[in-house]
Amino acid sequence: MKNISNISYLDIKNLFNSHNVSIKSNLHDDDKFTSLNSIQKANNLEITFFSNISQLDALKKTNAKACLINKKYLKYLSKSTEPILVQNSYNAFAILSNLFCKSYSSNNTISKLSLISDSVTIGNNVQIDAFTSIKENCIIGNNVIIESNCTIGPNVTILDDTIVNSNSTLLHCNIGSKCIIKSGVIIGGSGFGFDPISKVRIQHLGNVIIKNNCQIGSNTTIDRAVFDSTIIFDNSFIDNLVQIAHNVIIGKEAIIAAQTGIAGSTKIGNNLVVGGQVGIAGHLKIGNNVKIAAKSGVTKNISDNSIIAGFPAIDIKKWKLLKIKEYKNL
DSSP states (O other), X not given: OOOOOOEEHHHHHHHHHHTTOOOBOSOOTTOEEOEEOOTTTOOTTEEXXXXXXXXXXXXXXXXXXXXXXXXXXXXXXXXTSEEEXXXXXXXXXHHHHTTSSOOOOOXXXXXXXXXXXXXXXXXXSOEEOTTOEXXXXXXXXXXXXXXXXXXXXXXXXXXXXXXXXXXXXXXXXXXXXXXXXOTTOEEEEOOSOBOTTTOOBOOOOOEEEEOTTOEEOTTOEEEOOSSSEEEEOTTOEEOSSOEEOTTOEEOTTOEEOTTOEEOTTOEEOSSOEEOTTOEEOSSOEEOTTOEEOTTOEEOSXXXXXXXXXXTTTEEHHHXXXXXXXXXXXX
């Protein structure tokens, strides 16, 4: 965690109040902290947090000045560490991490080494770094940051406060506000479509829509639709090395871990959680609040509120029973 020296407890209280998070501590408003650190490595000028019961021994020995902690674990906390009582310590840690990290904001500079089409519309306070190319029919919103060696366009809209990291390619797509597109991402490329007999390629004529406050991980690819749109809805977080094929629709609040592949035209509801190395077949319907365990293969439609595992993926309780039987037969 980057060191932002001398953040006061008052600063911390104000931050949590702005997020409607209730905290309680005997710390004074003018108590200062230099950084946020792990429970094992934090020193007497730093804050840590406790959220994993496997770290109880470390909690007893921590040298942190203060600790974000739920009341039920207070009796295990080192006597030299001041508790900051919160309901959800991991959520509090996530919020606090943004206070202890230098903000990443536009420098309001468009590099002379960038190449920008005359048809591009650029908002206020935009940063475009060297060797980035922005092609025709693009709209760049306010406070957008586009780092070096990116190719943007044609036909791209990027809304306010979005960051596009270096070496990314965006074409035929609409990106919402407050998104983070990490390095090496390709959004809006043609999908994997052709006549399997003659090998005549199918041209993809649609686009990709990424809604607000999404994060797309490094080297992830999201293909444009054949017609209409491939869509990722608001507040979805996609890890590195994920493949999302043409015409896929993913609902709000998705969490998709690395090396997952989703085949074309599958429709997924809200609050999806996917472990690493999951494969999801095409043209499926997956409901709301579905959780898919790592390395699963999804081959059929999945109803709301399901938790599945294995290949082919089945209800996780049934999958565990099958595994128990396998072990007994070894």
